[in-house]
Amino acid sequence: xxxVNVIVQGTLLGGLYALFAAGLSLIFGVxxxxxxAHGDLIxxxxxxxxxxxxxxxxxxxxxxxxxxxxxxxxGYALQVGILNHTLGDxxxxxxxxxxxxxxxxxxxxxxxxxxxxxxxxxxxxETASFSLGDLQLGVLPVLTFGIAVVxxxxxxxxxxxxxxxxxxxxxxxxxxxxQLMGLxxxxxxxxxxxxxxxxxxxxxxxxxxxxxxxxxxxxxxxIFGFEAVIIGGLGNLWGTLAGGVxxxxxxxxxxxIDPGWQILAGHVAFLLVLAIRPQGLFPRIxx
Amino acid sequence: xxxxxxxxSKLDAxxxxxxxxxxxxxxxxxxxxLAIIGSNGAGKTTLMRSISGLISNNSSQMRYRxxxxxxxxxxxxxxxxxxxxxxGRQLFPSLSVEENLLIGGRLGRKGPWSLRTVxxxxxxxxxxxxxxxxxxxxxxxxxxxxGRALMSNPDLILFDEISLGLAPxxxxxxxxxxxxxxxxxxxxxxxxxxxxxAISVSNRVYCLQEGRISLEGASKSISREEISxxxxxxx
Numbered sequence: 001x002x003x004v005n006v007i008v009q010g011t012l013l014g015g016l017y018a019l020f021a022a023g024l025s026l027i028f029g030v031x032x033x034x035x036x037a038h039g040d041l042i043x044x045x046x047x048x049x050x051x052x053x054x055x056x057x058x059x060x061x062x063x064x065x066x067x068x069x070x071x072x073x074x075g076y077a078l079q080v081g082i083l084n085h086t087l088g089d090x091x092x093x094x095x096x097x098x099x100x101x102x103x104x105x106x107x108x109x110x111x112x113x114x115x116x117x118x119x120x121x122x123x124x125x126e127t128a129s130f131s132l133g134d135l136q137l138g139v140l141p142v143l144t145f146g147i148a149v150v151x152x153x154x155x156x157x158x159x160x161x162x163x164x165x166x167x168x169x170x171x172x173x174x175x176x177x178x179q180l181m182g183l184x185x186x187x188x189x190x191x192x193x194x195x196x197x198x199x200x201x202x203x204x205x206x207x208x209x210x211x212x213x214x215x216x217x218x219x220x221x222x223i224f225g226f227e228a229v230i231i232g233g234l235g236n237l238w239g240t241l242a243g244g245v246x247x248x249x250x251x252x253x254x255x256x257i258d259p260g261w262q263i264l265a266g267h268v269a270f271l272l273v274l275a276i277r278p279q280g281l282f283p284r285i286x287x
Numbered sequence: 288x289x290x291x292x293x294x295x296s297k298l299d300a301x302x303x304x305x306x307x308x309x310x311x312x313x314x315x316x317x318x319x320x321l322a323i324i325g326s327n328g329a330g331k332t333t334l335m336r337s338i339s340g341l342i343s344n345n346s347s348q349m350r351y352r353x354x355x356x357x358x359x360x361x362x363x364x365x366x367x368x369x370x371x372x373x374x375g376r377q378l379f380p381s382l383s384v385e386e387n388l389l390i391g392g393r394l395g396r397k398g399p400w401s402l403r404t405v406x407x408x409x410x411x412x413x414x415x416x417x418x419x420x421x422x423x424x425x426x427x428x429x430x431x432x433x434g435r436a437l438m439s440n441p442d443l444i445l446f447d448e449i450s451l452g453l454a455p456x457x458x459x460x461x462x463x464x465x466x467x468x469x470x471x472x473x474x475x476x477x478x479x480x481x482x483x484x485a486i487s488v489s490n491r492v493y494c495l496q497e498g499r500i501s502l503e504g505a506s507k508s509i510s511r512e513e514i515s516x517x518x519x520x521x522x
Binding site: 163166167178179182185 | 339340341360361362365366370371373377379380381382386389390391393394435439
């Protein structure tokens with residue numbers, strides 16, 4: 001029974017990792033941009049949520065009403081103002097620029113919010129739980145996983161069922177030819193980044209309710225996000241969810257064996273997948 | 288003659304670092320069909336990419352309805368009603384046949400072409416509408432590429448190497464469809480290796496050689512000798 005519990009808790013944790021990863025997966029899929037600042041943007045969203053909660057007294061979940069549009073706007077501006085200028089045949093400039101961005105975000109957060117760990121107060125939601133058979137499930141982890149499934153399903157629907165998704169896929173296939181169809185790739189990339197950071201906003205708020213955070217923890221979230229994307233297979237959103245779950249389960253199993261092994265076990269699972277199936281478990285399947 | 292639809296003047300264009308077109312002058316009237324012929328490396332594709340905005344040039348080197356378009360981006364040129372059927376089809380592999388057509392129509396320009404009329408023109412595409420575009424034969428892919436360009440209801444349609452790599456029977460069916468396309472009041476520029484085909488469908492012919500125009504004339508009155516002279520540069 002213990003082990004069933006471990007696997008269920010790991011699966012729920014995987015929902016949060018899938019939310020870290022979804023934005024990364026999306027922007028890599030559309031514009032082949034590897035965003036090193038992604039983890040710091042998650043933390044930035046968490047701080048944004050914290051500010052909204054402190055100034056308005058809203059519940060952190062309701063703060064999403066402000067944080068999602070704000071992050072989307074920042075995403076569009078960031079892409080059109082800066083990142084579009086770095087995209088080209090060479091993969092290095094966007095890597096360097098997003099790395100620089102990561103340093104800037106971390107240090108700005110440090111200046112504004114200091115290095116003290118912060119946490120969002122979600123009241124009873126943090127500790128509420130219910131039992132399912134012999135299992136004791138936290139409401140927050142279940143809610144997080146549910147949100148992750150809804151977010152992934154929505155992105156999937158958007159990609160394969162809407163005109164905007166068609167535009168994303170067309171630009172991803174061939175930027176020049178997409179341009180001939182009247183698609184301005186700079187604008188489309190801006191929209192993709194806006195969407196990615198909207199998802200990041202959700203990830204940041206849920207992270208900030210679950211654990212405490214400080215300006216330096218973005219890098220770790222980036223690694224978890226990357227690992228989930230790679231395990232699941234590039235360009236496959238449901239694969240990203242599966243990747244998050246595998247990573248989460250590996251971590252909780254590791255922690256069960258020895259609490260010090262939690263992070264290590266996740267990395268080992270990732271390296272195993274990379275060694276045995278470098279293309280990921282579910283490489284791009286177009287639906 | 289009224290103002291031409293497209294006027295190219297003293298166009299210098301580059302293919303990467305290599306100059307592909309030298310001081311090129313060309314004009315296209317409303318409703319006219321031009322054939323562009325010339326050997327490989329003569330600059331035909333560079334010309335197509337320049338007009339459609341994939342290669343950026345000096346603004347005034349190209350005028351469309353009197354307005355300079357040389358420096359516009361490809362999406363801005365497309366919005367003006369210039370569509371390109373690119374060499375080698377270049378469909379979007381992750382889009383289905385129907386989605387490829389729909390993305391061509393996303394500009395929402397008004398005109399006779401819609402999913403319905405494209406399917407009437409190429410009925411085979413309706414049968415295959417849900418398939419991935421890459422699963423089609425080369426000829427069917429060319430039909431999708433043509434349909435995709437038509438979906439934007441262009442006033443000027445550019446065909447780059449319209450029959451390259453296709454089976455003769457497919458080429459024939461594509462040429463059979465051409466009068467239905469340009470007959471709708473659309474002007475066209477057709478890049479073609481097959482000289483007799485090029486002459487049969489066009490009003491005028493330009494022959495390019497090493498980035499310059501070596502011959503220009505009405506398709507009806509031009510002679511074989513003139514063409515082979517211009518094509519190969521035999522003196």
